[in-house]
Amino acid sequence: HEAARRLGAAMVAGGADGAQGHFLLGMADAEGGRIVDAIARIERAVAIEPHGEYRAQLARLYTLVRRDGDAAATLRAAEGALPADALSRDTMGCVYARLGDHEAALPHFVAAVGLAPGNDRFRYNHAATLSFLGRTDEADAALEVIVGRAPDDARAHHLLAGLRRQTPARNHLARLRAVHDRAAPGADRLLTGYALAKELEDVGRAEEALERLVAVNAAHRARLSYDPARDAAIFDAVEAAWPAIARAPAGVAPADIAPVQAPILVIGMPRTGTTLVDRILASHPEVESVGELQALPLAVKAAAGTRTRTVLDADTIAAAAAGGDPAAIGHDYLERAAHHRRHPARRFVDKFPGNFFYAGFAARALPHAAIVCLRRDPMDTVLANFRNLFATGSRYYDYSYDLLDIAAYHARFDRLIAFWRTALPGRILELGYEALVDDQEGTSRRLLAHCGLDWNDRCLDFHAHAGAVSTPSAAQVRRPIYRDSIARWRNHARLLDPARAYLEARGIVID
Template identity: 40%
Template sequence: MTVPAPIAELLAAARRAQRAGDVAGMARLVETALAAHPTDFDAGLMRAEAAVHEGRYADARAALAGLEPAAWDDPRRLLRLAEFHSHMGRPIEAERCCARAVALSPNDTRALYDLAAASIALGRLDAAEALFDRVIADRSDDWDAWANRSTLRRATVERNHVAALETALAESGGDAEARIALGHALAKELEDLGRYDAAFAHLKDAAAARRARLSYRVADDAATMEAIAAAFPADLLRDAPPPSSEPGPIFVLGLPRSGTTLVDRILSSHSRVTSLGEIQDFALALIAQARGARDKGDLIRRSAAMDHAALGRAYRARTAGRTPDAPFAIDKTPLNFLYIGLIALALPEARIVHVRRGAMDGCFAMFKTLFRMGYPFSYDLHDLAAYRITYERLMAHWRAALPGRMIEIDYEALIADQAGESRRLIEGCGVEWEEACLAFHANPAPVATASAAQVRMPIHDRSVGLWRRYEQGLAPLAVALSAAGIALDHRA
């Protein structure tokens, strides 16, 4: 009789397989572990993780559901389940697990924090603020709680956290994480109060502290975008299948903080459209189809020559597992702008909605946002300029090589003429107009982006031209963009 390997050894081997890109091997090892240890919680979580990597979302949901009864009286396990639900874009399930964890352990600051995060995604902003208040009262050095609390509403003279934030920053002893989180929070609240010089001073220091912790070269991203344009010339894209009028995915893409979440909420307020949120399914389907690409350059070369119809089928198979409840499903991953050529080749039924924003307002909006993951170019003005310049060139390439293939929405035009631009957007996607699209702020669907609080308010124009309040501090960005021939403001 063969003695099964210890569970720890099997799971460690599964993790090594994952790191090596062998997700199928990871899944096999996890199933071997579960065959011998069917009730092991860690193995069950890894089963769900392997299923997500392979695009088997129904299997992942089933695995998590099977684990919840055994975790129901264990706050630690509940929070691990909640974290996994959050990564899968399931804030209702995450909130349920976090609420139970808080009920079991009312003073657990991690449980309180995680419940606040789930509450934000579900639009329960007052509840989230109260939870962050509790976290900060118990653990004043939870800098993320301070930063997130400041994003939940517009600060006023009567109601703000500026004095408390300044005191916490002064008492932090120069801690880098405190400088980053508290500096961003102060910049946001001081801007709300119209104290622009003080806001920029804190923002500049916080962004510099964040940038100092990153190992990043914007030249690498610029080279990648240039290589993509070279690999997908106009003569290759002329062979793309003609656009189909059949229901299908709607890609809402562009730079972060350009208005992609606003456009997503307008579209998903329609009865025939649902949002899948910011998912990685297209990139993951591409990597799987490229089969062993050595690096980014090799991936780009393989992507141009691969079977694009097969790529489309792989993407459809992955997103079908997410069980969209409408004929049209939004993939709102901003950096999918890198893949516009591939989307056109692989998915003739896809609608491609490119959201644009004036260069200075767009770059400044990124500069003042503390992203938890991704967008490392956003913390330095020179990096921002270099990235924006190369992005503009890539989008000009797609525009010339795929004339008429994209629906282009300007953030400023949408703000100025919400009804007219919303109609153009909806009709461009091939669905009939519904008045609910004008009440996007009443859309109850979860949202898990940096705009989670803003998109629950009606449209306003406070951020249009806002960069001019910081013109002196942003001068290096303006000079670099102007030298590249890029207009600083939106042109109607």
């Protein structure tokens, strides 16, 4: 990087190839973690000579500092003069994916693989996007190419296992066992362990699957510095902040915006049906899904002005409540969300489950927003969180590797929703996953009515909706509603007994 810096500085000083010099300096800054300096350098390179390669990297850097609108605009400009190299096309695909536009990402991943067919990282990105778009057989074929060349590629094995429900006649169990046994402790062992457990569950070997998960999760939990008190402090801060939020002036007035800008926020514990509800809503001809946005957390963080390293923490919640302007938060949210919308004439669904922390801010800042909270049997929720591998790089999901940690997190979530029920009467529709399974049409009608939408029969055929799904529920929500996941915890009642006792001791009823 220092050699690149020296070369770039010489190019800039010489003046003959200043654009390339600024680009090299910017890339060296980026590799050194100086993202703001890198952006300034590459902006200068683009101004001198707008190469597609420069724009691809500039768009990537914009997403790192949450400038999604600038990233989207830079991608649009790059589409007019596409770069010729595989890395830049893969980079454009990755930026589109970060913005939630997997349809736009796909042709760039196709181009990257075509230009560099031996690059397994590019091929994996292509396969992942195919899976998000429901093109399962194509994703399967792409991943098998990777596994054929790199038999121990843990990411490929993990994605392969999740593409579809495996059967006794069609699975990867023998291969996965061998790969998992060879995997070094750490990320590879975690990924292959989850893949193996998932396929064991699929073929009916539930006890063996959970035993495998217990082992790999315990090993991973031991490497984390997770302290449940950190999450408890955030829950406490949210409740303590409400009086100040409630006293603040109202936020964005419905008269100030078009009706189609009224968001629908789907919140809840992860793995409780939020993606299912998102798909039901997105099947309505007047609604689009924008995926799981960070727009509300980032708007609150900006209002707080805190310099803490995390977006969500107790200090940020307190500062935003004390000094934040709900109208500014609301407008900031809508502006950030706009960069992810592809059908501005429709209502939009933001299904980031963690927005349950921000329900108070949302209620004041976005009085026109509809808020829907998914509820699921507490024990099924604990088990589902334990069985799902969330983003390992995010500290917000560190609770999910231990059954008692999950039970503690769920207990605080349950208390917070009860708090919102009192503080915001009638504002949040609590929708039971089990009720949706038992009475799909009746519950869907309640959902649409709460969101101010007329009934449409297409909502009953949500599984036929062609939109991308980039959550762990991608395969499930492409099937009609099924009952397989209800009361699944009872198959593992003995192992889950400590979690059940913990929840019952805190007044949570277990049926």
